[in-house]
Amino acid sequence: MLTLSITWHMACHTNDIPADGGACALINGRQIAIFHFARRGEWYATDNQCPHRQQMALSRGMTGSHQGEPKVACPFHKKTFSLRTGQCLTDDEYQIRTYPVRVENDQVFVGIAE
Amino acid sequence: MKTQTQTRIVVVGNGMVGYKFCEKLLAKAQNKADFRITVFGEEPRAAYDRVHLSAFFAGKSADDLLLADADWYVAEGIELYLGDPVVNINRETKTVYSHHGIAVPYDYLILATGSAAFVPPIPGVEKDGVFVYRTIEDLELIQSYARTARKGAVLGGGLLGLEAAKALLDLGLDEAHVVEFAPRLMPRQIDDAGSAILQQQLSSLGLSIHLSKSTRQISGDATMDGIDFTDGSRLDVDMLIISAGIRPRDELAKRAGLDTHPRGGILVNDQLRTTDAAIFAIGECALVHNMIYGLVAPGYDMADVVASQLTGELKQFRPFDMSTKLKLIGVDVASFGDPFVAEPTCRTIIYDNKAKGIYKRVNLSPDGKELLGGILVGDAEQYNMLLQTCKNKTVLPPDPEDLILGSRGGEEAAGAGVLSLPDDALICSCEAVTKGMICQQVKEHGCTTVDGMKKANKACTGCGGCTPMVKDLIQGVMKEQGLYVRNTICEHFDFSRQELFDLVKINKLRTYGDVLNQFGHGDGCEVCKPLVASVLASLWNENILEQDRAPVQDSNDRYLANIQKGGTYSVVPRIPGGEITPEKLIVIGQVAQKYGLYTKITGGQRIDLFGAHVGDLPAIWEELIRAGFESGHAYGKALRTVKSCVGSTWCRFGVQDSVTFAIEVEERYKGLRAPHKLKSAVSGCIRECAEAQSKDFGIIATDKGWNLYVCGNGGSKPQHARLLATDVDKETCLRLIDRFLMFYIKTADPLTRTATWLNKLEGGMTYLKAVIVDDVLGIAADLEAGMQELVNNYRCEWKDVVETPELRKRFTHFVNQPDVKDPSIAFTPLRSQKRAQEWTI
Numbered sequence: 001m002l003t004l005s006i007t008w009h010m011a012c013h014t015n016d017i018p019a020d021g022g023a024c025a026l027i028n029g030r031q032i033a034i035f036h037f038a039r040r041g042e043w044y045a046t047d048n049q050c051p052h053r054q055q056m057a058l059s060r061g062m063t064g065s066h067q068g069e070p071k072v073a074c075p076f077h078k079k080t081f082s083l084r085t086g087q088c089l090t091d092d093e094y095q096i097r098t099y100p101v102r103v104e105n106d107q108v109f110v111g112i113a114e
Numbered sequence: 115m116k117t118q119t120q121t122r123i124v125v126v127g128n129g130m131v132g133y134k135f136c137e138k139l140l141a142k143a144q145n146k147a148d149f150r151i152t153v154f155g156e157e158p159r160a161a162y163d164r165v166h167l168s169a170f171f172a173g174k175s176a177d178d179l180l181l182a183d184a185d186w187y188v189a190e191g192i193e194l195y196l197g198d199p200v201v202n203i204n205r206e207t208k209t210v211y212s213h214h215g216i217a218v219p220y221d222y223l224i225l226a227t228g229s230a231a232f233v234p235p236i237p238g239v240e241k242d243g244v245f246v247y248r249t250i251e252d253l254e255l256i257q258s259y260a261r262t263a264r265k266g267a268v269l270g271g272g273l274l275g276l277e278a279a280k281a282l283l284d285l286g287l288d289e290a291h292v293v294e295f296a297p298r299l300m301p302r303q304i305d306d307a308g309s310a311i312l313q314q315q316l317s318s319l320g321l322s323i324h325l326s327k328s329t330r331q332i333s334g335d336a337t338m339d340g341i342d343f344t345d346g347s348r349l350d351v352d353m354l355i356i357s358a359g360i361r362p363r364d365e366l367a368k369r370a371g372l373d374t375h376p377r378g379g380i381l382v383n384d385q386l387r388t389t390d391a392a393i394f395a396i397g398e399c400a401l402v403h404n405m406i407y408g409l410v411a412p413g414y415d416m417a418d419v420v421a422s423q424l425t426g427e428l429k430q431f432r433p434f435d436m437s438t439k440l441k442l443i444g445v446d447v448a449s450f451g452d453p454f455v456a457e458p459t460c461r462t463i464i465y466d467n468k469a470k471g472i473y474k475r476v477n478l479s480p481d482g483k484e485l486l487g488g489i490l491v492g493d494a495e496q497y498n499m500l501l502q503t504c505k506n507k508t509v510l511p512p513d514p515e516d517l518i519l520g521s522r523g524g525e526e527a528a529g530a531g532v533l534s535l536p537d538d539a540l541i542c543s544c545e546a547v548t549k550g551m552i553c554q555q556v557k558e559h560g561c562t563t564v565d566g567m568k569k570a571n572k573a574c575t576g577c578g579g580c581t582p583m584v585k586d587l588i589q590g591v592m593k594e595q596g597l598y599v600r601n602t603i604c605e606h607f608d609f610s611r612q613e614l615f616d617l618v619k620i621n622k623l624r625t626y627g628d629v630l631n632q633f634g635h636g637d638g639c640e641v642c643k644p645l646v647a648s649v650l651a652s653l654w655n656e657n658i659l660e661q662d663r664a665p666v667q668d669s670n671d672r673y674l675a676n677i678q679k680g681g682t683y684s685v686v687p688r689i690p691g692g693e694i695t696p697e698k699l700i701v702i703g704q705v706a707q708k709y710g711l712y713t714k715i716t717g718g719q720r721i722d723l724f725g726a727h728v729g730d731l732p733a734i735w736e737e738l739i740r741a742g743f744e745s746g747h748a749y750g751k752a753l754r755t756v757k758s759c760v761g762s763t764w765c766r767f768g769v770q771d772s773v774t775f776a777i778e779v780e781e782r783y784k785g786l787r788a789p790h791k792l793k794s795a796v797s798g799c800i801r802e803c804a805e806a807q808s809k810d811f812g813i814i815a816t817d818k819g820w821n822l823y824v825c826g827n828g829g830s831k832p833q834h835a836r837l838l839a840t841d842v843d844k845e846t847c848l849r850l851i852d853r854f855l856m857f858y859i860k861t862a863d864p865l866t867r868t869a870t871w872l873n874k875l876e877g878g879m880t881y882l883k884a885v886i887v888d889d890v891l892g893i894a895a896d897l898e899a900g901m902q903e904l905v906n907n908y909r910c911e912w913k914d915v916v917e918t919p920e921l922r923k924r925f926t927h928f929v930n931q932p933d934v935k936d937p938s939i940a941f942t943p944l945r946s947q948k949r950a951q952e953w954t955i
Contacts, residue, residue: 016929020627020637021665023929031938034929039627039637049938053953056927056938057681060672062665064639067605073640075669075677080640093177 006100006111011045014106022072024048024059025110032099032110033059035083037070043101044083045110050074051094058096120150121424124210124220126200126366128155130164131397131413132226133181138421140190149424151192152218154210156199157249160184165410168277170253171284179250203370205390222392222424225367225380226417229360229398229408238332243353247278256355260285263352267291267341269329271299273440275357279321280443282355291322291349293341298325303438303449307466308491311473315445315492324349362399362406375401384430386420394420403433411543412436418546435505435543439490439497445471446494451487451504452477460486463515467492474518476500483509485517498583502532506539532583533590541587542580547573552584556591563588601863604641607634611789611864615649624654626666644668645864648751651787652859655907657914658787659921670749673925674912675731679950680939683731684724685711686748687738688784691758691776691796692719701741709734712947718755718793720746725948727935732922735912744784744910751865752787753794756780757805761798761815770815772798775844779813782848785908786855789862789871793828807835810868811851816840820847824854824882827869836872836879839887849898853886856897 011025011034019038024031031048048056053076061072063083070083080089081096088094100111123139125132136153140146155161162179170179177183187194195212202211209219231246233239243263245256260266266282268275271294282290292299298309299316313323328344332354340350362378373381373389379401386394386402396416398408407413412434422429437450455477456462465474472492479486485504490497500517503510510517532541537550555561555570567573567584574581601610609617614633623629629646630638643666651658658667659674670676675683687702702721706713709730711723726734735745748754756779759765761772776796786792795804796813806812812823818841826835839850862871875882884890915921926932941948 012929018665018924019662023924024927025930026928026934027930031928031936037637055681055953056936057677060669060677062640062643062668063637064606064643065637066639068636070637071639075672078640 006113008102008109008111011108011110014103014108017108020063022059022061022063024056027110027112030112031056033061033072034101034108034110035059035063035072037063037083040070042070043103043108044070045099045101046072046081046083046086047096049096050076050079051088051096052077052079052091121148122219122221123149123151123224123424124200124218124222125151125153125224125226126210127226127228127363127397127399128153128157128161128194128196129226129228129397130161130181130410131228131417132224133161134414135224135226135396135417135421136190136192137182138417139424142421142425142427144425146191151190152220153187153192153194154198154200154212155194155196157251158197159250160187160194160196162250164248167247167250167253168281168284170250171257171281176250200366203366203393205370205393208392220392222394224420225388225393225395225399226397227363227366227395227399229362229406231356232359232361233356234329234358236329236332238334238338239356241332241334241338242336243334243338244332245353245355247274247281247355247357253281256281256353257285259353260287263287265289265291265351266353266355267293267349267351268355268357269293269341270357270359271296271323271325272302272357272359273300273438273442275355276300276316276442278355278357279316283320283443289322289351290320291324291351292316293324293327293329293349295328296325299323300447303453304447304489304491305454305475307464308447308473308475308489311466311468311471311491312442312445312447314468315471316443319443319445321443360398360406360408362401364399367393367395367399379406384432385423386416386431396420402431407434407436409436409438414544415546435501435540437501437504439494446490446492446497448490448494448497449488450497450501451485453487453489455486463518465515465518476514476518478510478514482514485510485514488518490518498580499532502535502539502541506536508534532586533594541583542573545572545575547571547580549587552587553591556588557595561588562592603645603864604639606630606636606638606642609633611645611649612861614646615653615860618646618649619653624650624656625661625663626650627662638666644671647671648787648789648864651752652904655785655787655904657909657911657921659911659915659924664921664924668751673728673731674745674749674915675726675728676749678724679953680941681728681936682724682939682950683726683728684722684748685726685731685734685738686716686720686722686746687743688746688780689720689755690780690784691756691773693758693773693777698741698743701738701743705734705737708737710948712944712949716748716755719757720748720755722748725941725950727927727939729926729932729935732916732925736916739910739913739916745912747785750787751790752785753780753783753792755793756783757793757795757809759796759798759801759803761796765798767801768798768815769817770798770820772796772804772813772815775813775820776804778844779848779851782905783851783855785911786904788855788859789864790867792855792868808832809835811835811854813847819843822847822850825868825872825879827867829867831869833869833873838883850886852901853894853897854882856900857882857885857893860897 009027017023017036022033022035024033033046033048035044048059050058055076057075060075063072071080073080086096086098102109161181198212198214200210201213211217231248266287268279271292279292298306330342330344332338333340342348364374364380367380368374380395382395382400382402388395397413419429419431439448460477463476474490476488477486535549539549541549561570568575602608626646647666706723712725714722716722756776758773758776762768792810794811795806795809797804797806798815806814807823808826808828812835814821822839823835824838827833927936928934940951
């Protein structure tokens with residue numbers, strides 16, 4: 001098995017992401033949704049594209065939890081996805097990519113495996 | 115008799131019924147390892163939902179239609195061979211042989227070979243352009259041929275034929291025809307009068323219907339070019355789908371020496387055994403009670419009967435009810451019990467409304483006590499109740515016509531409701547779940563949600579038609595047990611909307627975080643967040659994007675615009691009463707030109723501008739606001755528009771100035787947020803050109819003042835508004851509207867329009883009048899004061915955003931590149947404007 005090296009990309013300032021909400025960053029031509037789960041002090045990053053109708057919209061979705069599992073709901077048809085695993089919680093067949101996030105000196109970094 | 119080793123089961127056929135058999139057998143097995151199941155399927159893909167096959171043309175993929183994916187078969191230990199039909203059965207050695215030469219021994223063999231399309235021996239059926247409608251492969255062939263075809267026809271006006279005709283419309287053919295041999299459509303389900311209404315409805319949707327037509331030949335050389343009928347007439351079409359019935363696939367059984375019927379079908383007894391005790395036949399290949407059951411529900415029941423026997427339970431297949439309800443191209447059609455029994459063996463009540471396109475027929479026993487069957491076309495809302503009344507031989511009310519017409523005197527609905535049904539009444543016929551089973555789940559296992567019921571007994575998981583009845587049963591049983599039916603919001607709040615509304619008000623909470631911390635738990639979700647956001651807006655009318663409120667708003671409110679396909683937004687400036695100056699019209703045109711927006715006049719006398727990038731929204735609004743426009747709140751569960759007719763200022767019939775009053779009403783309530791959207795209208799005379807009686811609150815001028823109507827509704831279930839007050843002056847009218855709106859906002863469930871709210875309100879219109887007009891609760895002054903506070907707090911929320919840099923900076927697609935637009939957004943040209951690119955499915 002290959003070991004993947006992760007490259008950390010500076011995405012934005014922590015202020016750019018609304019508390020308990022998300023925003024989209026353009027990183028190497030890729031649209032990545034970044035979420036600040038302020039209630040728990042957690043950060044998540046996923047694909048911005050919802051696989052259901054290929055809409056670039058997940059960053060505009062509502063965050064929340066389902067029995068403790070942090071999730072985001074797509075604004076188009078309310079498919080919800082686990083922010084931890086990317087698994088769709090309302091429809092088994094969909095899955096989104098998730099990315100590691102690091103916050104240093106009020107700057108948000110997203111890790112992308114190259 | 116129990117053997118030491120596994121029981122070997124071979125299933126021939128991987129259609130819906132074959133699949134269901136595997137699922138049922140494994141569910142009933144004490145130990146899944148007791149059975150070793152091998153399945154052979156002729157088609158290249160695993161079992162899929164053939165009932166909703168036409169959804170393939172409406173955009174569903176073949177994968178969407180799968181009943182279970184390959185992983186399921188692996189996980190359940192089923193050996194699945196696809197694209198490999200069984201060609202021989204050796205009954206001596208109890209072994210099947212597949213086309214590819216695989217030999218598998220069995221202890222029990224299940225034939226679920228289904229049926230094929232019946233193609234009548236008409237000259238020319240072999241020509242190019244002639245298709246059948248049965249499998250996904252058939253559909254793919256039709257789809258590819260239709261790209262070059264202009265006119266299409268379906269031979270057969272039955273249930274499946276009309277589905278196929280819908281497919282032709284979906285494929286975008288210029289002409290779609292239905293040709294039926296019988297003098298009516300759906301001859302097995304509905305009568306002549308019902309067919310006439312259905313025909314009228316389908317014609318208005320673009321189908322051409324030809325009845326009593328016998329086909330002589332399909333004309334053309336190698337490729338068909340039309341149909342010649344025996345009466346000498348002809349229809350020019352490029353393609354034809356034959357849907358003339360089904361033919362049971364019994365050839366394998368025949369070859370194995372099992373008894374089959376001369377007209378098709380494998381003969382089985384009540385246990386569904388063939389003439390060989392080790393071989394069963396189920397689904398459309400089996401002939402039981404001298405008939406072929408061509409629906410999925412009885413097929414599933416057969417799967418259940420055989421699975422039960424193999425797991426040691428005695429069960430017989432009983433004559434199955436063939437009642438059906440379906441939506442054909444948007445038209446409801448249902449038939450139940452015996453739809454055709456005629457006088458004098460019964461008494462028949464018929465309601466035939468050609469203007470509305472509704473036909474209803476019920477057949478009663480001669481003593482009028484029992485419902486024998488009936489037909490519904492155009493409106494099948496009462497189907498479930500009627501079917502249950504019929505199947506359970508429930509004694510009918512004294513005026514049985516109420517069953518189809520609804521009660522026309524008092525406030526109570528006809529029929530005694532689902533709770534009056536006997537315990538063995540079948541509620542979910544796809545999964546054979548009875549009323550007793552559902553009630554028991556509620557009573558003994560505390561199951562109080564539809565999702566829970568789906569897990570417990572699979573009710574509502576098939577066609578889903580029983581969901582409303584299951585909901586009513588759950589609530590009914592809970593009420594019966596004296597349980598307080600708590601309509602709680604979600605896992606984060608154990609309160610109803612009304613309870614939370616009062617708590618937020620008393621405690622003067624103003625942010626979502628405060629509400630969650632004080633009265634909820636967890637992190638919230640997409641259900642409670644917009645609900646709380648709406649309650650906060652209805653109570654305090656503060657800018658919905660300030661403090662922590664932006665990320666808890668629903669999709670449209672979050673960006674104060676309506677999100678559309680592709681991720682762009684639409685913009686609707688407020689045009690009170692529909693009155694607009696030429697100068698303002700020019701500004702709208704200029705803004706649309708500058709930002710490349712598609713423009714359309716809405717149903718509410720306003721102008722909608724589509725295709726705006728999220729980053730352009732503040733600049734668009736800056737220009738609109740400079741010209742004197744305000745937000746139209748088209749994105750909110752809020753007051754939308756107050757429509758008006760031109761009234762006495764210009765109209766020669768008008769008795770009052772409806773435009774002025776409409777503007778006053780719209781200015782008063784603009785920005786008001788509620789559990790659902792609110793629409794209003796003011797008409798200047800009794801001719802009612804503003805259609806006020808279809809609005810949440812509507813006003814009609816009289817020569818003495820104004821009549822106020824409330825709780826009307828257009829939409830999918832139109833309902834006329836009810837008269838609340840007569841001949842009142844403007845001030846009284848506004849005061850009553852203040853009270854009415856605040857009472858609705860305070861008490862309605864989330865996402866409930868005023869019409870539905872009134873329908874659920876105990877005491878109905880009489881009670882509403884008592885509260886609003888006569889103030890029996892003594893709350894009128896509070897309601898009025900509450901409304902006045904909201905009116906005083908109104909500010910245009912778009913003006914706030916345009917002027918507040920903190921709010922404005924959130925309107926970007928990329929947070930790290932605010933000036934870059936989403937590169938995935940694409941448009942296609944349309945009638946000298948543009949449209950959003952169709953999404954890929």
